[in-house]
Amino acid sequence: MTGFNTQLVHGKEIKDNNTGAINMPIYNSSTYQYPKIGDKVRWDYARSGNPTREFLEKQVAQLENGACGFAFASGMAAIHAVFAIFKPGDHILIGQQLYGGTYRLINQYFKLQGITFTTVDTRNLKKVEEAIQDNTKAIYFEPVTNPLLHVTSVKKIAAVAKRHNILTIVDNTFLTPYLQKPLDLGADFVVHSATKYLSGHSDVIAGLVVAKTFALGEKIYFVQNALGGVLSPESANLVRRGIQTLSVRLDRQQQNVAAIISFLQGRREVVQINYPGISGTKDHEIAQHECRGFGGVFSFTLSPAVNASSFVNHLRLLKLAVSLGAVESLVEIPYEMSHAELPPRERINAGITPQLIRCAIGIEDSEDLIADIKSALAAAVIPKNSTVVSLLNSKGTLVNK
Ligand SMILES: Cc1ncc(COP(=O)(O)O)c(C=O)c1O
Incomplete structure (x- = not known):
């Protein structure tokens, strides 16, 4: 064989x-x-x-x-x-x-x-x-x-x-x-x-x-x-x-994900990262036994100090689009895009908040992807002197007051 x-x-x-x-x-x-x-x-x-x-x-x-x-x-x-x-x-x-x-x-x-x-x-x-x-x-x-x-x-x-x-x-x-x-x-x-x-x-x-x-x-x-x-x-x-080219692409995608996650882990704008490759979770334990790798998709939650829409709008290399698994890196806000069909409360109860960002990483150079994310984070930080209170309106849309 x-x-x-x-x-x-x-x-x-x-x-x-x-x-x-x-x-x-x-x-x-x-x-x-x-x-x-x-x-x-x-x-x-x-x-x-x-x-x-x-x-x-x-x-x-x-x-x-x-x-x-x-x-x-x-x-x-x-x-x-x-x-x-x-x-x-x-x-x-x-x-x-x-x-x-x-x-x-x-x-x-x-x-x-x-x-x-x-x-x-x-x-x-x-x-x-x-x-x-x-x-x-x-x-x-x-x-x-x-x-x-x-x-x-x-x-x-x-x-x-x-x-x-x-x-x-x-x-x-x-x-x-x-x-x-x-x-x-x-x-x-x-x-x-x-x-x-x-x-x-x-x-x-x-x-x-x-x-x-x-x-x-x-x-x-x-x-x-x-x-x-x-x-x-x-x-x-x-x-x-x-x-x-499946294995060649996925090997590179996973390397890129690992590099980006280690960058995000040191950032105070990020409060939570979801990826089975991160050790210390039950997800990781299962994946380690049943999978050869952890894939090219991860998600993370931005701190309230960052405007999520502004963050994705400022990305240049990571394209704002649903779907995943391709050679180019894609980013989306599940709350607004892929999961918008779920009622707002269901989204929130499931942990799909307006601050959650999903990335499907491609095969570009990880340094370029990290530089893109770094500059979008800097551009999306809400200025300290503007008091921002985020509320959900009746349609479940995030409203900044
Ligand atoms: C996990 C999963 N299953 C099924 C589908 C549906 O596949 P398609 O869009 O090719 O019909 C998707 C599409 O995003 C998906 O992410």
Whole structure:
């Protein structure tokens, strides 16, 4: 068996062309010719199967140590596919801090289909056990949450799930198979927004599902083919190309995160930093055992002496944008941007305050990123003589008086 980096670069060899092309070609044909009536053909219609897409699907299954992979038109389409294998009357446990789009899909779509959901703190195994009902079929969670970077043990949750004969489904967008392999830790499905680290260049929207067994994979294939939310061959090629440099990018991203965090730890404008790589926390303890690294995303809380909006507006290299996982560094205020859909009190109760900043660090020179942050901090400090009282108005917007 080849090593992980070799698997990233080469994928699984598919000898399907006679040109000697080093890379899997982009096959654009929507339909395929039958030699004659009654013949069995490998490819017949591109929604059901496409060689470029299949290259990516086989590769991600290999990287995750799963039986089969499936590529979708977005991360949300992939998440839809795993929930779509359940029936009305089924009950699913979900993690407390999920990506907002996943909450929307659950609350405004799957609940209407007659599937019931219970939110549970997946870091608390007792609470997980207590929430399991006779009709519970699965538990779905993100091992590293956004934007507070809380860590759940995949191993422990999967052990509880196995005892109760329910499936474990993990959204591992933040860590990727380079940093964690949930199926090896006992999960049954892993899903990715391949829009993020796997493609890595902010130029494609894509989603992936990997099933641990062929029997589970058949259920996903049915949804993929029946609903048709497949990834295009062009986008499959972009994800394939991104995957080749996944480990190299993540190594640099993690080095940059470490350098920036050690800079921020010495700053009085910063009151709290959230990153599983920081020792002395339960999150770190779990991540150390189950992950190869801690990822390229971290968040921090600015002291009340700094105007958070002014801070992000003064950044030049770190771009103000949602999303994560690409070669360029991005910054956002979750309270105002990625998590704005949650009611204000829910945001505050969850620890998502207007002073919380989330960074998704890229592969630039860390010295330049630190210089950018340093000058934005200096520009955003509220002058001492101006008395600032921060209040939340009825819409939950921070108002300075
Ligand atoms: C953890 C996580 N899962 C799923 C998604 C949805 O993926 P996509 O935007 O590719 O549909 C996102 C998007 O930000 C995400 O961060």
